[in-house]
Amino acid sequence: MYRMILPETLPDVVAAEAGADARTFEADAAAARTRGDYGRVSRWLLGLLGTTGTAIAVLLVAGAVNMAATGGDAVMSALSGSVLFLVALVPGAPSVWLLLSLHRSGRRLARSAGYWAALPYLEGRRAPRSGDWFAVRFLGFSADLFLRLTTSALAGLAALFAASLGVRGMVMGAPSWELTLWLGWAVLFGAVCVGQFGGVQRIQNGYLARDPRNASRTTPSR
Secondary structure: OOOOOOOOOHHHHHHHHOOOOOOHHHHHHHHHHHHHHHOOHHHHHHHHHHHHHHHHHHHHHHHHHHHHHHOOOHHHHHHHHHHHHHHHHHHHHHHHHHHHHHHHHHHHHHHHHHHHHHHHHHOOOOOOOOOHHHHHHOHHHOHHHHHHHHHHHHHHHHHHHHHHHHHHHHHHOOOHHHHHHHHHHHHHHHHHHHHHHHHHHHHHHHHHHHOHHHOOOOOOOO
């Protein structure tokens, strides 16, 4: 069975959430475990699957709205629209659940990874070096984070495109099914964009403690 948080990583997450102290070696190992768990390609693929399923569900809901609004017989139109709406729940319900589960677990993993990455520096066990200045600023180009930043940017563009078409449809008096489609996709892709970017940013916030310019900080980013 697929686990959103691996069993070997869960103690690190719980300890970080409790604000546990640790030796430098333990913090480094915990940072590596939580960062590796967060950056699993399988998590990204599941997010892609959940996004695709939800997008299809929104499309089906828009079709249901179209059936209910434009049919000749009101009763048959409402019945057909209701059936199609129920069909939309088949991909929609598990896809939304999957996205929410990935978001909750990813938020915990990202916060923990940032916490353990910062801890040796914030406790004074290790001093930032000049090379850390570059490591902090180019962190986003690491394979796991760059993949998520790329798809976050693409999702943001898709959200803006869908939102602009939705606003245009409202101004031009577009049918309700069209507004449902574009605004539904705008919400979906906007949430995907914010969720992925937020996870990356939580990890980067932890690595800021390695920046020589921020050496005066005294508390981890929680």
